[in-house]
Amino acid sequence: MTRYERTAWGRRYESADGAERELWLLSVNSVKEDRPIAEIAEAAAVTATGIPTQAAYQDIHRPVPGNTRTPRRVRVVGIGCGSGVHAVLADWDFTETLRQFEEHAKPVLGRVVENDVLNPGSTCTGCEGLVGCELPPRVPGLLGVPGPRRPRKRRSVSATDLRTHARCPAQYHLTRGLHLASDEPESEAIRRGRAVDNWLNEQHRQRSCHGALPTDDLPGLSAAERQSAFSMLAQHRRVCPLDGLRAGEQVCVQRRLAAYDPELDVVLIADPDLLYTRSGGWIWHETKTAGHRLWEGRDLMEAYPQLAFAALMMSAGVPGGDPRRSRIELEVLYEDGARCEEIDPWDPDTLADARRIIAGLAGPWAVDETYAPAAGDHCAGCAVAKHCVAGRAYLEAR
Numbered sequence: 001m002t003r004y005e006r007t008a009w010g011r012r013y014e015s016a017d018g019a020e021r022e023l024w025l026l027s028v029n030s031v032k033e034d035r036p037i038a039e040i041a042e043a044a045a046v047t048a049t050g051i052p053t054q055a056a057y058q059d060i061h062r063p064v065p066g067n068t069r070t071p072r073r074v075r076v077v078g079i080g081c082g083s084g085v086h087a088v089l090a091d092w093d094f095t096e097t098l099r100q101f102e103e104h105a106k107p108v109l110g111r112v113v114e115n116d117v118l119n120p121g122s123t124c125t126g127c128e129g130l131v132g133c134e135l136p137p138r139v140p141g142l143l144g145v146p147g148p149r150r151p152r153k154r155r156s157v158s159a160t161d162l163r164t165h166a167r168c169p170a171q172y173h174l175t176r177g178l179h180l181a182s183d184e185p186e187s188e189a190i191r192r193g194r195a196v197d198n199w200l201n202e203q204h205r206q207r208s209c210h211g212a213l214p215t216d217d218l219p220g221l222s223a224a225e226r227q228s229a230f231s232m233l234a235q236h237r238r239v240c241p242l243d244g245l246r247a248g249e250q251v252c253v254q255r256r257l258a259a260y261d262p263e264l265d266v267v268l269i270a271d272p273d274l275l276y277t278r279s280g281g282w283i284w285h286e287t288k289t290a291g292h293r294l295w296e297g298r299d300l301m302e303a304y305p306q307l308a309f310a311a312l313m314m315s316a317g318v319p320g321g322d323p324r325r326s327r328i329e330l331e332v333l334y335e336d337g338a339r340c341e342e343i344d345p346w347d348p349d350t351l352a353d354a355r356r357i358i359a360g361l362a363g364p365w366a367v368d369e370t371y372a373p374a375a376g377d378h379c380a381g382c383a384v385a386k387h388c389v390a391g392r393a394y395l396e397a398r
């Protein structure tokens with residue numbers, strides 16, 4: 001028999017007479033704005049019909065003492081812990097709550113229960129079934145570093161995580177471990193890069209980026225940034241890898257790839273900008289925007305450790321495909337040009353370089369338990385600077 005538990009997590013409140021219940025859903029900075037109605041309806045339904053419980057690792061939820069009377073009214077409230085703003089997401093009487101559940105949540109729950117497709121990713125870190133699961137593919141030793149001296153919680157890691165940790169361990173911990181990054185606009189280069197990525201992703205989902213260039217749908221950019229982003233998009237269209245791709249080939253935009261190192265107990269995560277098949281092989285395509293030709297002359301994988309990470313993943317069989325036809329591509333967009341490079345992850349020298357670069361980044365990351373700040377010019381524009389004493393002191397002393 002399969003037992004299903006429906007739970008809702010948050011701050012729980014009820015009136016003294018038990019007639020009203022509230023569930024507060026906390027988010028770190030501002031109120032989360034994109035909760036689907038199915039999620040809100042389900043949260044309200046569990047608040048209305050559920051009982052207080054406690055969960056333990058590898059156990060079912062067990063009832064704990066508390067009120068089990070059915071409430072007359074239920075509210076679901078979103079709270080932004082950083083902004084102090086709240087939003088009432090649902091404020092329904094008991095009957096209306098059940099009606100909303102029937103209409104919005106129940107069909108979704110039905111699909112969830114029927115769907116047995118595995119979807120490996122960073123949530124594997126909290127999954128009790130990972131050890132017995134056929135996915136994600138096992139890649140023991142891929143990071144090339146010894147395990148921690150003592151057991152620690154399973155973690156996920158991406159190339160961006162490793163690079164952030166190498167720049168500043170505190171920034172890594174505050175953004176990735178504690179999720180404290182603010183929504184404040186970051187540096188111009190990051191904003192512009194993100195706008196270009198978003199537009200390209202949108203176009204590539206339709207397999208072509210030759211439609212009209214965006215006019216005002218590059219949100220958050222100044223006029224000068226927009227001009228520069230337009231120039232980069234125009235450069236991309238000259239070299240778009242999807243041009244001439246046969247109709248039967250697969251194209252995946254930002255497909256999440258995962259692999260699992262059982263020795264380190266780490267889930268490896270990558271989101272290639274573009275992943276597509278070509279004659280039986282997979283092409284892992286990354287696009288970068290750059291203001292200057294800074295990296296030229298440097299080793300490509302040193303400049304972009306993401307490529308080294310991709311080489312290791314690909315050579316370990318992720319995402320699969322015919323090795324002789326699978327490649328990693330880098331496209332760098334400037335305002336006045338574009339440069340495309342190709343990396344063969346089966347070339348022994350390339351692979352050795354990739355191992356050295358990733359092990360160099362992963363070594364300090366794997367054993368770090370203190371995440372000391374490494375203040376520097378990168379503190380300007382850091383999304384967690386306001387939580388970092390050392391970073392603020394550095395910026396004030398500049």
Ligand SMILES: [Zn+2]
Nearest residue numbers: 209240241242
């Ligand atoms: Zn394109």
